[in-house]
Amino acid sequence: MRNVYIAGVGHTKFGKTDLPFLDLLGSAALEALDDAGAKTGEGHCIDQVIVSSMGASIQNRISGSASALVDSLNLCPAMAECVENGPASGGSSVKLAYMAIASGVCDCVLVVGGEKMGKGKEATDFVATMLHPVAEYPYGLTLTSFAAMFTRLIMDKYGVTGEDLARIAVKNHANACHNPVAQLQKPVSLEDITTGENVAKMNPMVADPLHRYDVCPMSDGAAAVLLCSEDIKDRFKGKKVRVAGVGQATDTHAVANRAVPTDLLAVRIAAQKAYDMAGLTADDMSCAELHDAFQILELVESEEAGFFKRGEGHIGVRNGETEIGGRIPINTSGGLKAKGHPLGATGISQIIEVVKQIRGDAHGRQVEDAKAGLCVNFGGFGNNIVATVLTKE
Amino acid sequence: MNGYRCNSCGKLHHPARLVCDKCSAREFETVELVGEGELLTHTRLFNLPVGINKDFLDFGVVALDAGVCVTGQLDVEGEIKTGMKLTVTEGVIREIHDTEYVGFIFKKA
Numbered sequence: 163m164r165n166v167y168i169a170g171v172g173h174t175k176f177g178k179t180d181l182p183f184l185d186l187l188g189s190a191a192l193e194a195l196d197d198a199g200a201k202t203g204e205g206h207c208i209d210q211v212i213v214s215s216m217g218a219s220i221q222n223r224i225s226g227s228a229s230a231l232v233d234s235l236n237l238c239p240a241m242a243e244c245v246e247n248g249p250a251s252g253g254s255s256v257k258l259a260y261m262a263i264a265s266g267v268c269d270c271v272l273v274v275g276g277e278k279m280g281k282g283k284e285a286t287d288f289v290a291t292m293l294h295p296v297a298e299y300p301y302g303l304t305l306t307s308f309a310a311m312f313t314r315l316i317m318d319k320y321g322v323t324g325e326d327l328a329r330i331a332v333k334n335h336a337n338a339c340h341n342p343v344a345q346l347q348k349p350v351s352l353e354d355i356t357t358g359e360n361v362a363k364m365n366p367m368v369a370d371p372l373h374r375y376d377v378c379p380m381s382d383g384a385a386a387v388l389l390c391s392e393d394i395k396d397r398f399k400g401k402k403v404r405v406a407g408v409g410q411a412t413d414t415h416a417v418a419n420r421a422v423p424t425d426l427l428a429v430r431i432a433a434q435k436a437y438d439m440a441g442l443t444a445d446d447m448s449c450a451e452l453h454d455a456f457q458i459l460e461l462v463e464s465e466e467a468g469f470f471k472r473g474e475g476h477i478g479v480r481n482g483e484t485e486i487g488g489r490i491p492i493n494t495s496g497g498l499k500a501k502g503h504p505l506g507a508t509g510i511s512q513i514i515e516v517v518k519q520i521r522g523d524a525h526g527r528q529v530e531d532a533k534a535g536l537c538v539n540f541g542g543f544g545n546n547i548v549a550t551v552l553t554k555e
Numbered sequence: 556m557n558g559y560r561c562n563s564c565g566k567l568h569h570p571a572r573l574v575c576d577k578c579s580a581r582e583f584e585t586v587e588l589v590g591e592g593e594l595l596t597h598t599r600l601f602n603l604p605v606g607i608n609k610d611f612l613d614f615g616v617v618a619l620d621a622g623v624c625v626t627g628q629l630d631v632e633g634e635i636k637t638g639m640k641l642t643v644t645e646g647v648i649r650e651i652h653d654t655e656y657v658g659f660i661f662k663k664a
Contacts, residue, residue: 283605286603286604287604296570297570301628301648302607302648307600314598315595315596368602414576416569417626419568419624
């Protein structure tokens with residue numbers, strides 16, 4: 163297989179936007195092309211455009227958005243396809259681009275992910291459509307309800323507390339203050355969200371035992387990466403980052419069917435596959451972007467990805483090991499909690515953060531001498547996971 | 556509410572599946588899921604999706620004595636505690652586009 167590199171990145175500010183869906187995608191795409199110094203129009207070298215979105219057809223009434231985008235960017239007759247794999251759509255899209263380039267089918271692939279989520283009960287319902295269509299979705303269950311039930315099991319088994327989850331939120335908000343594309347660039351203190359005078363108003367219960375700060379916000383946004391083969395990487399300007407390993411694994415669709423309900427087995431398998439392909443281990447990672455749609459997920463993913471023994475991740479959090487400057491900084495971008503979570507963009511956004519860390523471009527939140535990083539993009543409630551390992555060129 | 560027992564190895568499933576996850580056989584006997592079970596975990600959800608006009612709903616994962624774990628709504632007065640015994644009932648769990656969906660609603664045993 164051929165080596166694959168990321169030559170350019172683009173990222174809109176996450177949050178609410180009035181931009182139409184395709185303009186949102188286009189904004190991130192053009193930034194990625196400009197970052198790499200890649201041209202559009204006659205003589206461009208892009209073989210394939212992949213658009214990643216979970217809900218464009220549901221929330222925005224747009225299908226075939228890759229066909230629209232490739233034309234709008236003046237990249238015809240490049241191949242163009244959409245990828246829908248729930249909240250793991252972004253990681254999946256980069257994995258497919260990797261496969262296309264590594265195999266020799268393509269030399270250069272532009273991956274663009276985005277979402278306009280809508281708001282309120284309609285948005286909550288849209289996200290819940292990824293649940294089992296018979297055994298879960300019709301009940302009114304949501305992803306938050308599964309996160310809450312999972313959290314209760316983890317708390318009972320390992321002694322994790324609400325304060326542990328709050329510490330993760332505090333860390334991620336602090337990191338997001340240094341990320342100009344983050345949705346929530348405001349610090350919070352542990353006191354604010356656990357014992358403060360206004361805690362009931364500031365951090366109300368959303369799904370017992372989860373509070374508002376245990377859950378990511380609703381976000382619009384887009385992110386894009388330009389991937390290329392070793393053969394053509396010198397055509398692009400700037401530092402390149404190597405996609406050294408990709409891994410993906412699935413688990414039961416109905417959460418209640420899992421043999422060990424406190425495990426995230428697909429995270430463990432996907433991360434191990436990515437490490438194995440890269441010839442690296444968890445100990446070689448300088449940083450990680452872990453899919454913290456709920457703070458409990460950052461904690462358990464950090465264990466399943468090998469950074470902590472099972473049941474000990476919260477001890478690492480208490481000791482500051484996941485903060486910038488700690489043993490394994492996690493979610494230096496602010497994570498989904500504070501950077502935001504436009505579903506189809508998230509997996510790509512995670513990869514962009516690690517690219518910036520490895521390039522040395524993560525101003526204000528830079529991990530010293532970052533050489534390699536892991537991204538875990540989480541689909542469903544753990545039923546489809548994509549892991550990516552990135553390293554220096 | 557139904558379960559689906561594999562005709563080859565006897566494993567009980569819910570929801571229905573095409574291939575048994577224990578032995579890969581493809582034929583199942585439909586059996587009614589009744590009786591009691593143990594509550595494994597639960598939550599009270601306040602941010603409900605569109606079409607459910609309530610302030611909150613209680614949900615839980617229940618290990619049925621019949622031998623399969625399922626998720627359902629809880630209709631339990633008073634404190635809900637992990638490990639409590641619940642009885643299987645079924646009822647309308649939601650209306651979506653004028654169609655009523657029936658599912659598990661667990662009550663105190």
